[in-house]
Amino acid sequence: MKKTTHQKALPSDSYVTNQALKGITKIVPFFHRIKLSSKELDYNDLNEIFPGKIHQPNNSKVIAAQRTGGMYKNFAWLWIQTKKGSKNHQIGVNYNPIKPYYPECQLNISDPTVEILAYLNQKTSKLFRPSALKVASVEYTIDFYCRNSTDVGNLFYVFRRNYFSPHAKKTYLKGGYFNGYSHKQDYSTDRDSNAVFFIDFSNKNTITPGKRVKFYERGDDQDKLFFEQYWSHDKCDRVRYEATITTNLLRKINIKYIKDFLINPNFAQLIFPSDSTMSLFQFKQFSKKQYRKYVPPNCDQDYYHKDKDIIHFECFIDEANYAKSNGLDLSNSLEKYSKLDELIIQTERRVKKFEIKWIKKGKIAINWKPIDTNQDDNTDNPPKGKKLKEFYK
Numbered sequence: 001m002k003k004t005t006h007q008k009a010l011p012s013d014s015y016v017t018n019q020a021l022k023g024i025t026k027i028v029p030f031f032h033r034i035k036l037s038s039k040e041l042d043y044n045d046l047n048e049i050f051p052g053k054i055h056q057p058n059n060s061k062v063i064a065a066q067r068t069g070g071m072y073k074n075f076a077w078l079w080i081q082t083k084k085g086s087k088n089h090q091i092g093v094n095y096n097p098i099k100p101y102y103p104e105c106q107l108n109i110s111d112p113t114v115e116i117l118a119y120l121n122q123k124t125s126k127l128f129r130p131s132a133l134k135v136a137s138v139e140y141t142i143d144f145y146c147r148n149s150t151d152v153g154n155l156f157y158v159f160r161r162n163y164f165s166p167h168a169k170k171t172y173l174k175g176g177y178f179n180g181y182s183h184k185q186d187y188s189t190d191r192d193s194n195a196v197f198f199i200d201f202s203n204k205n206t207i208t209p210g211k212r213v214k215f216y217e218r219g220d221d222q223d224k225l226f227f228e229q230y231w232s233h234d235k236c237d238r239v240r241y242e243a244t245i246t247t248n249l250l251r252k253i254n255i256k257y258i259k260d261f262l263i264n265p266n267f268a269q270l271i272f273p274s275d276s277t278m279s280l281f282q283f284k285q286f287s288k289k290q291y292r293k294y295v296p297p298n299c300d301q302d303y304y305h306k307d308k309d310i311i312h313f314e315c316f317i318d319e320a321n322y323a324k325s326n327g328l329d330l331s332n333s334l335e336k337y338s339k340l341d342e343l344i345i346q347t348e349r350r351v352k353k354f355e356i357k358w359i360k361k362g363k364i365a366i367n368w369k370p371i372d373t374n375q376d377d378n379t380d381n382p383p384k385g386k387k388l389k390e391f392y393k
Contacts, residue, residue, distance in 0.1 A: 023151025210249030
């Protein structure tokens with residue numbers, strides 16, 4: 001009698017999650033980028049504030065078109081040094097807007113520090129005013145470092161498999177050929193380059209939501225491939241979580257000017273709010289077993305195994321949205337993916353610790369003092385009939 005050959009059983013989600021958590025070596029929160037904009041300051045004003053510090057590359061127009069999607073005609077580099085002997089910091093400047101209603105300029109700062117932002121605030125305040133530069137967007141970032149690229153692949157899989165937001169409309173992938181569970185091994189790392197998982201909150205029927213979220217595998221900057229777009233997967237040593245918060249939402253949390261961001265960037269409040277259902281870092285699963293392998297039709301099968309008996313859509317947001325479109329009430333059909341509870345707790349602790357240090361340094365840098373509402377000095381207090389919040393916008 002001929003023996004029946006069975007395909008090797010794939011590991012369970014629980015197993016992969018345990019492996020992923022074991023592989024995390026450290027959690028590092030920081031601000032990856034911040035974009036400042038101004039309706040008042042043009043290129044000539046910036047040259048006046050920073051004489052001899054702005055350099056326009058030969059391909060200024062080409063870079064501007066690539067970096068701004070055609071919003072600006074020119075691009076330049078601003079080199080600043082916060083104090084004598086300190087390292088020069090490179091800031092990208094977009095200027096000469098295509099449309100009259102665009103800001104006159106944008107400053108794009110990678111890896112911003114308290115010292116850099118305080119310096120920019122001080123320099124613009126001397127010749128213009130503190131409100132000349134406004135905060136347009138911030139990338140709130142958390143790096144999850146891992147022992148090796150296999151652990152990176154596991155963690156990326158787990159995040160994509162269970163991440164959830166009630167306001168997410170759709171998701172998509174870029175980068176490496178993500179094929180979920182691999183036939184060749186027990187991990188989801190069978191690809192040449194890193195993968196990127198985007199969560200889209202936009203809706204054509206509503207205004208811009210003010211936020212974007214993505215998870216992506218990455219390594220060190222010097223190891224980038226393909227015109228600095230991707231990394232070879234074996235060079236990946238972390239999974240990065242990035243929540244980009246833009247103007248609409250920043251204004252709601254009272255971040256308008258540089259000084260606002262220095263004294264309270266609201267990192268923990270945004271990512272881990274008191275109402276956990278609004279968290280931008282939460283993980284769910286269906287509460288009923290019959291929904292746990294919910295596979296929407298017409299999904300991009302290029303990314304998944306063709307064997308019908310083992311297809312997993314492997315993206316909970318898309319599964320939940322599809323179930324919702326078919327009449328499932330998500331308000332009583334979801335539960336926490338509890339295996340990640342401890343990771344959420346540890347991540348929140350590190351975010352709060354980072355933010356406390358930032359706020360302390362920020363207040364010192366701008367010589368911030370609490371507002372004394374008992375003073376009669378009108379230079380410190382708002383005019384009668386105006387609220388503090390309105391006065392200090």
